[in-house]
Amino acid sequence: MPIIDHEALINPEPEQIIWRYLDLDKFESILRDKGLFFCRSDKFSDPFEGTVPKGESENRVSTEKRLVQFHNSDMTHEEAVKRSYEIGNLHKRFRRAFIVNCWHINQGESDAMWRLYLKTNEGVVIQTTVKKLRESFDNSDEEIYISKVRYLDYEKNIWFHANDYPVRGYNIFTPIVHKRTAFVHESELRIFQQINEAVDNDKYWDDKPNYMGKHISCNIEHLIDKVIIPPTADEPIKNKVEEIMKKYGLTREIEKSKLNEEPYY
Numbered sequence: 001m002p003i004i005d006h007e008a009l010i011n012p013e014p015e016q017i018i019w020r021y022l023d024l025d026k027f028e029s030i031l032r033d034k035g036l037f038f039c040r041s042d043k044f045s046d047p048f049e050g051t052v053p054k055g056e057s058e059n060r061v062s063t064e065k066r067l068v069q070f071h072n073s074d075m076t077h078e079e080a081v082k083r084s085y086e087i088g089n090l091h092k093r094f095r096r097a098f099i100v101n102c103w104h105i106n107q108g109e110s111d112a113m114w115r116l117y118l119k120t121n122e123g124v125v126i127q128t129t130v131k132k133l134r135e136s137f138d139n140s141d142e143e144i145y146i147s148k149v150r151y152l153d154y155e156k157n158i159w160f161h162a163n164d165y166p167v168r169g170y171n172i173f174t175p176i177v178h179k180r181t182a183f184v185h186e187s188e189l190r191i192f193q194q195i196n197e198a199v200d201n202d203k204y205w206d207d208k209p210n211y212m213g214k215h216i217s218c219n220i221e222h223l224i225d226k227v228i229i230p231p232t233a234d235e236p237i238k239n240k241v242e243e244i245m246k247k248y249g250l251t252r253e254i255e256k257s258k259l260n261e262e263p264y265y
Contacts, residue, residue: 022126
């Protein structure tokens, strides 16, 4: 099944270059399992993941009343407060129901991302394009969505913006494609899945193979354009990467990061 677009999501350009920075264990798991790992959104380090801006939360009661009036009906203040509480609770439950796989949008390498995701030289970055990422799931039976992430000041901004996010009304996808401006350096593209069974079942993940999320198969051979090793990686690191790729049958020329090339004078 092709990756799905949706009106509440922010579509990336097909030829946009994207990157995934990985330690060697995660790189090997991608090749071994022939797919990508999608992490539960409630297991990310950011406590605001999947939540709402302050203004959206504070105005929820009046928003509910306006929506009811729009449909020629009425709602008491108490009913609006109750409805507001229910929506807030729904957001909390959906945090465990969304699983996400993240990529970095950039035309070139990022020194900051090397430092953020690799604590040692034992890692790689996978380079591909949005188009190839989409195509790698063409034969999957899974429902997967794609969106760029939009960054907001959660104290001052709301979701709607006439140009950047002209989406009116409420949609459960909206919180999953927004993050605080503190994370703007990630320039994130994410693919994600909504697991309906997990919304109302807080024990859903207890008996799963990995309580942190779910592995989803895709065409790794088609997905990966380039495999690049860190700027300070030595020959033994390159050999390790070669061994992993040979073990799982991935044929690519290993490139060295260009960040430590000789400068011009």
